[in-house]
Amino acid sequence: MIPWLAPSDPPDAFPPVSEALREPDGLLCAGGDLSVPRLLAAYRRGVFPWFSQGQPILWWCPDPRAVLFPREFKVSRSLAKTLRNRGFETTFDRSFAAVMRLCADSDLRPEGTWITPQMLAAYQDLHAAGYAHSVETWLDGRLVGGLYGIALGRVFFGESMFSLERDASKVALKALVDAAVARDAQLIDCQVSSSHLASLGARDIPRSDFVTLLDELIPDLRPTVAWTQR
Numbered sequence: 186m187i188p189w190l191a192p193s194d195p196p197d198a199f200p201p202v203s204e205a206l207r208e209p210d211g212l213l214c215a216g217g218d219l220s221v222p223r224l225l226a227a228y229r230r231g232v233f234p235w236f237s238q239g240q241p242i243l244w245w246c247p248d249p250r251a252v253l254f255p256r257e258f259k260v261s262r263s264l265a266k267t268l269r270n271r272g273f274e275t276t277f278d279r280s281f282a283a284v285m286r287l288c289a290d291s292d293l294r295p296e297g298t299w300i301t302p303q304m305l306a307a308y309q310d311l312h313a314a315g316y317a318h319s320v321e322t323w324l325d326g327r328l329v330g331g332l333y334g335i336a337l338g339r340v341f342f343g344e345s346m347f348s349l350e351r352d353a354s355k356v357a358l359k360a361l362v363d364a365a366v367a368r369d370a371q372l373i374d375c376q377v378s379s380s381h382l383a384s385l386g387a388r389d390i391p392r393s394d395f396v397t398l399l400d401e402l403i404p405d406l407r408p409t410v411a412w413t414q415r
Contacts, residue, residue: 285305
């Protein structure tokens, strides 16, 4: 059994992350809502929502945690060639809703998506409040790749990315990394490891270390719009 949050509970009424289950890894609690205050309280603690259509809201904090330290981002020879020759352009926050919709597109994710209409609405509220941001990759005026996530303090919590052209999402991530380095953002949260993320420089760290970093890098919950803008 896991704790159940009521929508009327205070936004920060999450159990300690050390109480998350081992199996499934990181499941902490269920219920509550996707209001801006609750989502901010969750991310500040290293907790994120992840659930499918028809399920209750499920909150997670896995151990270990996949992270990317911006200065450890790996640019392969093929990606370097793409950056030089393909003619991609990148922007921030120009098409947030479109990026989310494409990240949720079933044609691009035949395995299914957790980006439900409820999640789309919640993160657009976060975007309107100055916390959620997108990076877009364009080719000949077409949106061909991108990512979105939450910026708090000197941390960017990555949520999802998509590509319609080879390397387009990697180009968006490179733009995010460059912005992070330029503005002394120290950490990009990748949530759960994969071989793809590892090839780009992400690595696993213990959950306890991740939470300690959040305490250091997020002094308050004010929006940090500036570091994602050029």
